[in-house]
Amino acid sequence: MNAILRNIAKLIFSFYVLLFICAISSCARQGYPSGGPKDTKPPVSLGTTPANESRNFGERQFYIQFDEYVVLKNAEQNVIVSPPLTHKPEFTTKGKGVLVKIKDTLQPGTTYLFQFKDAIADFTEGNLLPSFEYVFSTGNVMDSLMLAGRVVDARGGKPWKETVTVMAYSGDDTVPSRVTRADKDGRFAFHYIPAGNYRLVALEDKNRDLKVGSDEPVAWLEQEFTASDSVDSSQMAALRLSVPEVRRQRVVKSEMPSAGRIIIVTAAPMLHPAVSGEAVEQRLNAKGDTLSLWCLNPKCDSTVIILSDEGLQDTLKLRYRRPKRGIGQQHKPPLMQSLCTGQSAWHDQLYLSFTNPIKAVADSMEIEVMYLKDSSVSRCRAEVDSTGLHARILASVKADEDYSIFIPAAMFTDIYGTSSDSLRFSLKPKDFAILTLKVENLTGSPLVLELLDAKDTVVKVRTIVESGYLRYDHIAAGDYRLRAVVDADSNGRWTVGDFSLRRQPEEWIMFEKTLQLRERWEMEEEWKVESVKRKAESDED
Numbered sequence: 001m002n003a004i005l006r007n008i009a010k011l012i013f014s015f016y017v018l019l020f021i022c023a024i025s026s027c028a029r030q031g032y033p034s035g036g037p038k039d040t041k042p043p044v045s046l047g048t049t050p051a052n053e054s055r056n057f058g059e060r061q062f063y064i065q066f067d068e069y070v071v072l073k074n075a076e077q078n079v080i081v082s083p084p085l086t087h088k089p090e091f092t093t094k095g096k097g098v099l100v101k102i103k104d105t106l107q108p109g110t111t112y113l114f115q116f117k118d119a120i121a122d123f124t125e126g127n128l129l130p131s132f133e134y135v136f137s138t139g140n141v142m143d144s145l146m147l148a149g150r151v152v153d154a155r156g157g158k159p160w161k162e163t164v165t166v167m168a169y170s171g172d173d174t175v176p177s178r179v180t181r182a183d184k185d186g187r188f189a190f191h192y193i194p195a196g197n198y199r200l201v202a203l204e205d206k207n208r209d210l211k212v213g214s215d216e217p218v219a220w221l222e223q224e225f226t227a228s229d230s231v232d233s234s235q236m237a238a239l240r241l242s243v244p245e246v247r248r249q250r251v252v253k254s255e256m257p258s259a260g261r262i263i264i265v266t267a268a269p270m271l272h273p274a275v276s277g278e279a280v281e282q283r284l285n286a287k288g289d290t291l292s293l294w295c296l297n298p299k300c301d302s303t304v305i306i307l308s309d310e311g312l313q314d315t316l317k318l319r320y321r322r323p324k325r326g327i328g329q330q331h332k333p334p335l336m337q338s339l340c341t342g343q344s345a346w347h348d349q350l351y352l353s354f355t356n357p358i359k360a361v362a363d364s365m366e367i368e369v370m371y372l373k374d375s376s377v378s379r380c381r382a383e384v385d386s387t388g389l390h391a392r393i394l395a396s397v398k399a400d401e402d403y404s405i406f407i408p409a410a411m412f413t414d415i416y417g418t419s420s421d422s423l424r425f426s427l428k429p430k431d432f433a434i435l436t437l438k439v440e441n442l443t444g445s446p447l448v449l450e451l452l453d454a455k456d457t458v459v460k461v462r463t464i465v466e467s468g469y470l471r472y473d474h475i476a477a478g479d480y481r482l483r484a485v486v487d488a489d490s491n492g493r494w495t496v497g498d499f500s501l502r503r504q505p506e507e508w509i510m511f512e513k514t515l516q517l518r519e520r521w522e523m524e525e526e527w528k529v530e531s532v533k534r535k536a537e538s539d540e541d
Contacts, residue, residue, distance in 0.1 A: 042123045043070050050136065057106070057136035064134065065097040069123035073097065077208065080165075082178045082190070083110065084210060091119075100134075101390030109139035113192045117181055121413040136494050145227035149237030151182045151219055152200045154497065154505035156456060159186035160217070165205040166190075168198040176201070176210055190227075197224035202239045205457050217243045218499045242496040242505040252396040256320040259301045262293035264316070269297035270309045277305035281415050283387045294356055298416050303444050313445040336412060336420040338405075340427050349426070350393035350405070356414040357388030365411045369395045372402040372426075382411070399520075433517035436474040436524045437482070439464055443531040448485040448492060453478060463492055476517050482511035484529045507531055 043066040050059055075091035079390070090101040098120060106112065116132040136150065137143070151164050159182075166188045167176035182188040182202065190198075205216040212218050219239035228235065246268040252266040262280070269288030279296040301320040306313065339351040366379040382391045397403055404426050410419040441447055441464060451460035451472055459480075462470045485494045486507040497505040511527055 039122070039125045040127060042127045043120060045132060048134060051080040052136075052418075053142060054136045055140055055142060057112075057138050059102075061101045062101060062134060062136070063094070063099050064095055064121075064132070065095075067096070069093075069096050070098065070120050070129075071126075072474050073119055073121055073128065075116075075119045078117050080115040080117060080179055080181055082113045082115070082180065083107070084176065084179055087501050089114075100339070103325065105140050105193075105349045109137075109140075109141070109149060111129055111135065111137045111143035111192050111194070115180065118302075141517050143194040145193050145195055145229055145232060146189060146191050147193065147200075147225055147227055147237065148187070148231040148235075149239060150202065151186045151188065151241055152411060154219065154240035154242040154493065155508075156165055157510075159184060160204065162204050162217075164188075164202050164241065165210070166200065166202045167210060168200055169192070170196055170198055172411050179210065189231075193227050194239075194294065195227055197226050199224055200237050200239060204239060205242070205381050209472060212499050213274045214248075215244060215246070217241050218497065220497075220499060220502075223504065226518055231515075233257075240497070242482065244498060245496055249309065251307065251312070251314050251316065254316045254318060256301070256303075256318040259320050259322075260295040262292045262305070262318055262457070264293070264304075264307060264310065265289060266309075270312075272309060274308045275305050276308070278303040279398075280305075283357065283389065287525050292413060296415070320500040334421060335414055335418055336407070337422055337427045338423060340425070350395055350397075352382065352391045352393065352407075354389050354412065354414065354420075355389070356416060357419070358384050358391070358412050359388070359415050360413040362413075365408050367393055367408075367411075368406040369397070370404040370406070372404060376531050382407075384412075388415075397427075399428050399429050402428050406467070430476070431519040433519060435475060435480075435515065435521040436515065436522065438524070438526040439470060440526070440528045441465075441467045443484075443486045443529060446487040447529060447530075448494065450479045450483045451475070452483055454480075456481075463487070480515045480517060482515070482527065484509045484511070486531050 017395040018513070042133040046065045046066065046067055048307050049063045052055065055112045062537045070094060072091055076088055079089070079091065081089065085102075085104040089103060092099050100114065100352060100358060112135065114131065114132075114134040118130060120129040120132065122128055135142070146170060151160060151166065153160055164186070166180050166182055168178040168190055169175075170177045178190050178198070180188050180190050188202075199221065201218065201220045203212055203216050206216055207213065219241040221237060222238060225237050226236075228300040248267070249262060250267050252267050254263070256262050266289050270291060273282070273284060273289070273291050275282055276410075277295060278300065280293040281296070283292045284290070285292070291307075293305075301322070302318065304315065304317050306315050333355050335355050336352050339353055347358065347431060359384060361384060367381060367382060368379045370376070371378070378396070380393060380395045382393050393405065395405070404424065407420070407423045412420040435451070438449065439449070446463060446465045449462045449464065449470055452460045453459050460472045460475065462472065464470060486509070487493075488506055489495055494508065495506045499501060509529055509532065511525075513525070515523060515525070517523060
């Protein structure tokens with residue numbers, strides 16, 4: 001009996017213990033609810049050993065303590081040491097912090113700055129610490145001056161998309177004495193630098209050697225900047241970054257896509273390409289980097305040609321590989337096609353395209369243009385451009401009206417003696433705006449006037465040597481801006497910088513207004529274009 005009572009007492013005791021544990025667990029859950037807001041804050045530094053801004057630094061390492069566990073993110077690339085070290089430091093995590101071991105012999109009397117750029121994140125959520133600086137001096141004095149500026153794309157004026165390293169050179173040094181990195185907006189600053197004048201170079205340092213490579217985008221300033229204790233907007237350096245032109249010319253692609261047809265693509269624009277070997281007709285595209293050839297023997301399926309140009313001479317062996325019977329049968333495209341079928345008329349200038357260059361246009365034939373509203377018919381001619389690959393139909397048509405165009409057979413004959421088939425298509429021309437621009441050119445150089453759409457795409461280009469009027473016809477409705485390139489080398493286009501020649505990218509100026517062009521509008525504007533560089537030189541005089 002006593003044994004039974006003792007067992008019952010044990011069960012009751014166990015029951016109350018279980019209730020007590022459940023109560024405690026319930027209270028714990030109430031105090032720390034599941035879920036909750038996500039941690040979005042980066043780790044916070046609680047201090048460093050030795051202390052930040054230490055003088056007479058003689059240690060071989062330093063430690064950064066944080067309020068939580070952290071991880072390193074590509075520290076070898078994301079930690080910038082200035083002045084640069086020959087041997088990269090060793091970065092490891094230790095406890096709730098980062099340990100940095102220095103492997104170089106430090107220079108005496110020198111201030112060293114370690115910039116952690118997105119190199120540290122918290123362990124749990126991966127929140128990046130955007131920037132952290134640790135600085136010390138190996139002497140009694142801590143340098144405290146600074147330089148600041150901004151790097152932008154020389155062509156569009158916007159921040160460069162890739163990482164940009166900025167280097168400061170002292171005196172005639174060929175090795176940078178200070179290094180930093182531009183942020184996503186292109187802004188940069190050198191902190192803790194000694195007094196003096198500095199030359200600045202910015203580049204997309206692809207191989208991270210702190211040297212300007214022949215293919216690396218680069219910006220530089222010839223004038224020197226003086227370090228100071230503060231920098232206002234008037235003292236900030238402005239660097240314009242551009243991709244260097246490839247001066248080492250080479251063939252990057254050569255193929256024979258069909259019998260008698262050859263396409264050659266080069267790394268840089270060709271200036272005066274010459275082809276020897278097979279007898280060919282050749283056409284160079286507007287960019288200058290693609291040469292199309294048509295063998296005078298249309299059945300030619302293999303050949304050897306020699307391509308010559310400035311800085312280039314290459315022997316090319318080409319072969320057309322016919323598809324196996326029944327596999328990949330090629331459809332021979334017609335000689336002539338319309339570029340304005342259906343509702344996609346190209347304003348009031350109608351264009352045709354040709355597969356092969358056109359050699360002759362029949363004098364006795366004309367194109368029929370039927371106005372569908374009253375079935376009236378007019379006739380016109382076609383004008384083939386200098387490439388022989390496009391022709392403009394010289395028809396007079398009205399906007400928003402329906403037309404039927406008929407081109408008789410054999411009107412065009414290509415280099416092989418093949419005549420075009422007949423072609424009929426319909427169109428409904430759209431109405432467009434016209435912009436007339438009065439330009440007063442005060443730059444001392446020719447101007448290339450570019451019309452940019454809302455996406456900053458160049459849609460129209462005009463050139464002017466002195467002052468005068470320019471007319472932009474057939475502009476689709478929309479918002480536009482004008483950009484004037486100061487064409488110092490008179491090559492009709494914007495020219496990039498050349499670091500080896502110390503030639504800066506060509507200057508450009510934006511028109512102050514955004515132009516809102518609408519259908520059936522003819523807008524007139526006046527623009528006094530003055531070079532910023534030329535104006536600054538005049539102000540100094």
